[in-house]
Amino acid sequence: MSAGWFRRRFLPGGPGGPLPAAPRSPRPRASPVPYRRPRFLRGSASGPAAPDGPRRPDARPVRCPARGRALPWNAGYAEIINAEKSEFNEDQAACGKLSIRRCEFGPEEDQEWLTLCPEEFLTGHYWALFDGHGGPAAAILAANTLHSCLRRQLEAIGEGMVATPPPMHLSGRCVCPSDPQFVEEKGIRTEDLVIGALENAFQECDEVIRRELEASGQVGGCTALVAVSLKGKLYVANAGDSRAILVRRDEVQPLSSEFTPETERQRIQQLAFVYPELLADEFTRLEFPRRLKGDDLGQKVLFRDYYMSGWSYKCVEKSDLKYPLIHGQGRQARLLGTLAVSRGLGDHQLRVLDTNIHLKPFLLSVPQVLGAGQNADTQHTGEGRQSHRGRAGVLR
Amino acid sequence: MSAGWFRRRFLPGGPGGPLPAAPRSPRPRASPVPYRRPRFLRGSASGPAAPDGPRRPDARPVRCPARGRALPWNAGYAEIINAEKSEFNEDQAACGKLSIRRCEFGPEEDQEWLTLCPEEFLTGHYWALFDGHGGPAAAILAANTLHSCLRRQLEAIGEGMVATPPPMHLSGRCVCPSDPQFVEEKGIRTEDLVIGALENAFQECDEVIRRELEASGQVGGCTALVAVSLKGKLYVANAGDSRAILVRRDEVQPLSSEFTPETERQRIQQLAFVYPELLADEFTRLEFPRRLKGDDLGQKVLFRDYYMSGWSYKCVEKSDLKYPLIHGQGRQARLLGTLAVSRGLGDHQLRVLDTNIHLKPFLLSVPQVLGAGQNADTQHTGEGRQSHRGRAGVLR
Numbered sequence: 164m165s166a167g168w169f170r171r172r173f174l175p176g177g178p179g180g181p182l183p184a185a186p187r188s189p190r191p192r193a194s195p196v197p198y199r200r201p202r203f204l205r206g207s208a209s210g211p212a213a214p215d216g217p218r219r220p221d222a223r224p225v226r227c228p229a230r231g232r233a234l235p236w237n238a239g240y241a242e243i244i245n246a247e248k249s250e251f252n253e254d255q256a257a258c259g260k261l262s263i264r265r266c267e268f269g270p271e272e273d274q275e276w277l278t279l280c281p282e283e284f285l286t287g288h289y290w291a292l293f294d295g296h297g298g299p300a301a302a303i304l305a306a307n308t309l310h311s312c313l314r315r316q317l318e319a320i321g322e323g324m325v326a327t328p329p330p331m332h333l334s335g336r337c338v339c340p341s342d343p344q345f346v347e348e349k350g351i352r353t354e355d356l357v358i359g360a361l362e363n364a365f366q367e368c369d370e371v372i373r374r375e376l377e378a379s380g381q382v383g384g385c386t387a388l389v390a391v392s393l394k395g396k397l398y399v400a401n402a403g404d405s406r407a408i409l410v411r412r413d414e415v416q417p418l419s420s421e422f423t424p425e426t427e428r429q430r431i432q433q434l435a436f437v438y439p440e441l442l443a444d445e446f447t448r449l450e451f452p453r454r455l456k457g458d459d460l461g462q463k464v465l466f467r468d469y470y471m472s473g474w475s476y477k478c479v480e481k482s483d484l485k486y487p488l489i490h491g492q493g494r495q496a497r498l499l500g501t502l503a504v505s506r507g508l509g510d511h512q513l514r515v516l517d518t519n520i521h522l523k524p525f526l527l528s529v530p531q532v533l534g535a536g537q538n539a540d541t542q543h544t545g546e547g548r549q550s551h552r553g554r555a556g557v558l559r
Numbered sequence: 560m561s562a563g564w565f566r567r568r569f570l571p572g573g574p575g576g577p578l579p580a581a582p583r584s585p586r587p588r589a590s591p592v593p594y595r596r597p598r599f600l601r602g603s604a605s606g607p608a609a610p611d612g613p614r615r616p617d618a619r620p621v622r623c624p625a626r627g628r629a630l631p632w633n634a635g636y637a638e639i640i641n642a643e644k645s646e647f648n649e650d651q652a653a654c655g656k657l658s659i660r661r662c663e664f665g666p667e668e669d670q671e672w673l674t675l676c677p678e679e680f681l682t683g684h685y686w687a688l689f690d691g692h693g694g695p696a697a698a699i700l701a702a703n704t705l706h707s708c709l710r711r712q713l714e715a716i717g718e719g720m721v722a723t724p725p726p727m728h729l730s731g732r733c734v735c736p737s738d739p740q741f742v743e744e745k746g747i748r749t750e751d752l753v754i755g756a757l758e759n760a761f762q763e764c765d766e767v768i769r770r771e772l773e774a775s776g777q778v779g780g781c782t783a784l785v786a787v788s789l790k791g792k793l794y795v796a797n798a799g800d801s802r803a804i805l806v807r808r809d810e811v812q813p814l815s816s817e818f819t820p821e822t823e824r825q826r827i828q829q830l831a832f833v834y835p836e837l838l839a840d841e842f843t844r845l846e847f848p849r850r851l852k853g854d855d856l857g858q859k860v861l862f863r864d865y866y867m868s869g870w871s872y873k874c875v876e877k878s879d880l881k882y883p884l885i886h887g888q889g890r891q892a893r894l895l896g897t898l899a900v901s902r903g904l905g906d907h908q909l910r911v912l913d914t915n916i917h918l919k920p921f922l923l924s925v926p927q928v929l930g931a932g933q934n935a936d937t938q939h940t941g942e943g944r945q946s947h948r949g950r951a952g953v954l955r
Contacts, residue, residue, distance in 0.1 A: 320872050323861075331848055333859035333872045338852075345848040348888050351861060351870050358869025366866065437833060437920075452727055452741040456734075463729035465719075465747060470762065470925040473754025474747050476716050476729045492744050524833075529866040 649691030
C-alpha cells in the first residue's frame with residue numbers, strides 16, 4: 164500500500180493530491196476516519212536510534228510510550244510500523260481504565276443515571292490489539308470504540324453484577340417465587356454477565372464500524388483481541404488470529420485460541436451446506452489436499468466435508484473443480500480466496516473479487532471469551548498474531 | 560409403552576390384535592422391523608434368579624451372554640430390560656469381528672473384488688450401543704446395519720489405508736508430482752481415513768434407517784455409540800448422550816462427550832438464527848432461565864443468544880413468550896420440547912406435536928470420533944447414558 168494513497172485517504176489536508184471522485188451519493192459523505200497511531204503513543208520515543216542521532220539503515224525504529232508515561236498496571240507496549248515495509252500500519256492498540264457508572268433502578272419512569280464518582284461503583288482495566296486489513300479504518304474505529312461499547316454494556320447490567328447470583332430480573336423484582344432457583348440451576352454467575360457484556364460489545368462495535376465505514380465510503384476489517392481485568396478476574400475475548408498468553412514465572416499458558424479458515428473449517432463448511440446460495444455456484448464447500456484440475460476428473464481423491472474431522476475418498480465430478488471455499492495451507496489458508504481470518508470486526512462490504520459473494524456470513528464478529536481466573540500473582544501478555552511476533556505491539 | 564402395542568407393532572404373528580388400518584400407500588408396505596434383543600444374547604442367561612428357581616419380586620433379571628459364549632476381547636455385557644418398567648426395550652447393542660476385504664484397483668474397467676480370505680487384509684473389532692426412543696425400530700436397524708456400513712466404507716478405501724501417508728488418489732496414480740507433499744502438508748494419516756469411514760458410515764446408516772422406516776411406516780430414532788479397534792488403535796464414535804470411558808487401573812478417562820440440547824445450544828441456536836423459518840414462528844431461539852410469561856413483559860430478564868457463552872439482560876417482548884427452542888434443565892432439557900438428545904440416527908419423520916416443525920435439521924446424525932491411541936494395556940468400557948447406569952448394557 165503506497166504512502167501517497169494512505170495520505171490521500173486517511174490524512175485530511177495531507178500533502179497528497181485531491182481525493183478521487185467518489186460515486187454520487189444521496190447523502191453527504193462523513194469524513195474519512197483519520198489515520199493515527201495508538202493514543203498512548205503520543206510523544207512516544209523511537210528506538211534504537213536516539214531521537215536526533217543518525218539512523219542506521221538496518222535499524223528498525225521501535226515506538227513505545229514516552230518515558231515516564233506509565234500504562235495501567237505498568238503495562239508495556241512496543242511496535243515497529245508494518246515491519247518497516249511501509250510508513251503506515253493497519254494495526255492498532257488501545258488501553259485504559261474502565262470506569263463503570265452506576266445505574267439505579269426504580270419504577271420505570273423514575274430510572275435515572277446517578278453518575279457518582281466512577282470509582283464508587285466499578286473500575287477495571289482494558290487492553291486491546293486490532294490487526295487491520297484492507298486499510299486501517301476498521302482497526303482505528305475499533306480502537307476508538309470497543310471500550311466505550313464494553314463500558315455501556317457493563318453499565319446497562321451493573322445492578323445485576325452486584326448480586327450473587329445475578330437476579331432473574333434486572334429490576335430485582337421477583338415475578339415468580341422460584342426465580343432465584345432457576346438462575347441457580349442454570350449456574351449463572353457474575354462472571355457470565357461480564358462474558359456476555361464482552362460478547363455484546365463486540366456485536367455493538369461491529370455495527371458501529373459498519374455504519375461509520377458505510378457513511379464515509381471506506382472499507383476494511385480487523386481482528387480484535389481484548390483483555391479485561393474486572394472485580395479481581397481477568398477475561399480475554401478474541402475474534403481473529405491474534406493470541407493472548409499468560410506468563411507465570413516459567414510457565415506460559417495460552418489464554419485464547421485462533422480463529423482461521425482452517426481452525427473453523429467445519430463451521431464454515433456447514434454454513435455453506437445449509438445455505439448453498441452463499442457460494443453462488445462459484446465455490447465448492449469440499450476440502451481437497453490441493454485444488455483439483457481436469458486430470459483429476461473421474462478419479463477417487465482425498466476429501467472432507469462439513470461433518471468430517473477425518474478424510475475419505477470421493478470420485479471427482481465437474482463441480483469439484485470449482486475454487487474451494489477454504490483453500491491453502493497454514494498461513495496461506497484463505498476463506499473464499501480472500502481472507503486469512505474467519506472472525507473479526509468490519510468487512511461488511513467485503514466481497515470476493517469480481518463477484519457478489521459476501522465474506523460476512525462466513526466471517527463472524529463473535530469473540531470467544533475465556534476467563535483466566537484470579538489476577539493475583541500473574542503477568543499477562545497480549546501479543547500480535549504469531550506471524551507478527553517479531554514486530555507486533557506487546558502489552559505486558 | 561404397552562406390551563400389547565409392542566407385540567402388535569413389532570412381533571409379526573404375535574398374540575396381539577390385527578394391525579390398525581394403514582393409510583393407502585401407492586406401493587406395498589415393507590414388513591415392520593421385527594423386535595429382538597441383541598444377537599449375542601441368544602440362549603442368554605437371566606439373573607439373579609437361577610433359570611428355574613423362584614423369582615424374588617424385587618429382583619431385576621439381568622440378561623447376559625450364555626455361559627461359554629465369549630464376546631470378542633472377552634467383552635462382557637449385561638442388561639435389564641427398560642429397568643423392568645416394561646417387557647420390551649428400545650435399546651440395542653451389537654458387537655463382532657470386522658473383516659475388511661481387499662479391493663484391488665487397476666484401470667477402471669478392470670476393477671474387481673478379490674475376495675481373499677478376510678484375515679489376509681484387515682480385521683478389527685466392533686462394539687456398539689444404541690439408545691432408542693419413539694419405538695425400538697431405529698435401534699434395531701442400527702444394530703443390524705451400522706457395522707455393515709462401516710465395513711463397506713473401510714473396504715472402499717482399503718488401498719488408501721495401506722500406504723503411509725494415504726495417497727492423494729486411491730488408484731495410486733500421481734496426477735501432480737507434488738501430490739504426496741500436499742497430503743503430507745495437510746497432515747493426513749491412516750487414522751484420519753478410519754475416522755472418515757466412521758463418519759460416513761453413520762451418514763449411510765442414517766439413510767438406510769430413513770428408507771426402511773419410511774417403507775414400513777414406522778418411526779423412531781436412537782443414539783449411537785461405537786467403539787472400533789483397528790490396526791492397533793481404538794476409535795470411539797458418538798452421536799447422542801451415551802458415554803464411553805477408558806479404564807486403566809485406577810484411572811478413568813472419558814472417550815466421548817455427550818451431545819444434548821444443552822451441550823449443543825450454540826450450534827442449535829445458530830441454525831435457528833440463520834434459518835428462522837425452521838421455527839415456523841412457534842418457538843423463540845433465545846434461552847432464558849425459565850419460560851417467560853405475561854408478567855415478564857417489559858422487564859429486563861437474563862437471556863442468551865447463539866453467539867453468547869455468557870449471559871446478559873434483555874427487555875422482554877411478546878415474541879420472547881414463545882416456547883423456547885431449548886427448554887428445561889439437565890436431564891429435563893428438551894430440543895423443541897420433544898427430544899432429550901441433539902444427535903442420533905433416525906427420527907426423519909419426527910415433528911413437534913401438532914406442528915409441521917421437523918426435528919431433523921437440528922438433530923444431527925454426525926458423530927464425534929475420538930481416537931484413543933494404542934489398545935495395548937487398556938480395558939475399554941462403553942456404557943449407556945448416565946441415567947441408565949444402573950441397568951444399561953456394559954461392554955467391558
